[in-house]
Amino acid sequence: MFDCYDLFDEVQLFYVMKWEIRLHGRGGQGVVTASKIIAEAAFAEGYQSQSIPFFGAERRGSPVTAFTRISEHEIRERSQIYHPDYLLILDPLVMRTVDVFQGLKSGGGVVISSPSAIERDVFPNIELTVGLVDGVGVSIRNDLVVAGNPVVNIPAIGAFLRIFPEISIECVEKIVLEKFGNRSVRALYSSYDETEVFRIRGSREKKKEERKKPEKVWIPASKPAKGVAGITGYWRDFRPVIDYGRCTGCLNCWIHCPEGSISRKNGDVEIDYTFCKGCLVCLAVCPRKAISSEREVSA
Numbered sequence: 606m607f608d609c610y611d612l613f614d615e616v617q618l619f620y621v622m623k624w625e626i627r628l629h630g631r632g633g634q635g636v637v638t639a640s641k642i643i644a645e646a647a648f649a650e651g652y653q654s655q656s657i658p659f660f661g662a663e664r665r666g667s668p669v670t671a672f673t674r675i676s677e678h679e680i681r682e683r684s685q686i687y688h689p690d691y692l693l694i695l696d697p698l699v700m701r702t703v704d705v706f707q708g709l710k711s712g713g714g715v716v717i718s719s720p721s722a723i724e725r726d727v728f729p730n731i732e733l734t735v736g737l738v739d740g741v742g743v744s745i746r747n748d749l750v751v752a753g754n755p756v757v758n759i760p761a762i763g764a765f766l767r768i769f770p771e772i773s774i775e776c777v778e779k780i781v782l783e784k785f786g787n788r789s790v791r792a793l794y795s796s797y798d799e800t801e802v803f804r805i806r807g808s809r810e811k812k813k814e815e816r817k818k819p820e821k822v823w824i825p826a827s828k829p830a831k832g833v834a835g836i837t838g839y840w841r842d843f844r845p846v847i848d849y850g851r852c853t854g855c856l857n858c859w860i861h862c863p864e865g866s867i868s869r870k871n872g873d874v875e876i877d878y879t880f881c882k883g884c885l886v887c888l889a890v891c892p893r894k895a896i897s898s899e900r901e902v903s904a
C-alpha cells in the first residue's frame with residue numbers, strides 16, 4: 606500500500622516538465638555518447654536526467670538506439686522510450702530498416718543528419734518541428750574525422766539544441782571541450798548555425814494502431830513491452846523473491862518493472878523469471894520491503 610509520501614510523489618509529477626528523447630544511428634557513430642552528453646548537459650542545467658543505451662548486434666554499422674530522459678523531478682522509469690518527444694536520427698539510412706518514428710508524439714521534434722532534404726511522406730502525419738543538418742559535411746569541414754569516419758554525433762547535438770531550448774549551447778560546449786577538444790566545439794557551433802529548422806506535418810500513412818493513452822504522463826510508470834529484448838531472464842545475477850507474508854498486493858513493483866515481468870494472478874503478485882532481468886528496481890520500490898534478492902545460480 607502507498608504511504609502518504611508515495612502519494613505526494615505521484616501527485617507532484619502531474620505538474621513537472623519532462624522530455625523523452627530517442628536517438629537512432631549505427632554502431633560507430635557515437636549514438637550512446639550523444640545520449641550521455643545531452644543527459645550530462647541537462648543535469649548541469651539543473652534537471653534530473655538519465656541515459657540508457659540499447660544495443661542489438663554489437664558491431665560497427667548495426668542499428669543502435671539510445672534513450673535520454675530529462676525531467677524537473679526524480680526519474681523512476683527504467684524502460685526504453687516508446688513515445689518520445691524528440692528524435693535524433695544520426696543516419697537517414699537507418700530509416701530503411703528501423704521504424705524510427707514509431708510512437709513519436711504530435712508536436713514533438715526531430716533532428717535528422719542528412720546531406721539532402723527529406724521527403725514529406727517520410728514523416729508521420731503529425732505536427733513536427735524538424736532540425737535538418739548535414740552532419741557528415743559539418744564533421745568533414747571541421748576536421749572531425751576519426752579513423753576515416755566522420756563523427757556525426759556532435760553535429761546532431763548542435764542541431765538538437767536549435768529545437769530544444771532547455772539546454773544552452775554554452776553548457777554543452779563545456780562538456781564537449783573537456784571530453785573531445787576544440788575541433789568538436791567548432792563542429793558543435795557550425796552545426797548549430799547551419800541547421801535548418803522548419804515545421805512540417807508529414808503525409809506518411811497513419812499507423813493502424815493509434816495510441817489510446819493520453820499524451821501527459823500521470824504517474825512515473827514504465828511502459829514496457831515484455832520480451833522486446835529477448836529472453837532477458839538470462840541476464841540475471843540476482844533473483845528477486847517475494848515474501849507473501851509481507852506483500853499487500855499494492856502493485857508498486859508492477860508499475861516500475863521495466864520488463865513487464867510482474868503480474869497479478871489469482872490474487873498473488875508473481876514474477877515471470879523468463880523475462881525478469883534482475884535489475885531489482887522492484888526491490889527498491891516495494892514500500893513493504895516484501896522483496897529480497899538471492900544470488901542466481903545456473904546449472
Ligand code: SF4
Nearest residue numbers: 862881882884885887
Ligand atoms: S528484478 Fe524486479 S523490476 Fe527488475 S525485471 Fe525483475 S521483476 Fe522486474
Ligand code: SF4
Nearest residue numbers: 852853855856858891
Ligand atoms: S511486492 Fe509488490 S505488490 Fe507486494 S507489497 Fe511489494 S510492491 Fe506491493
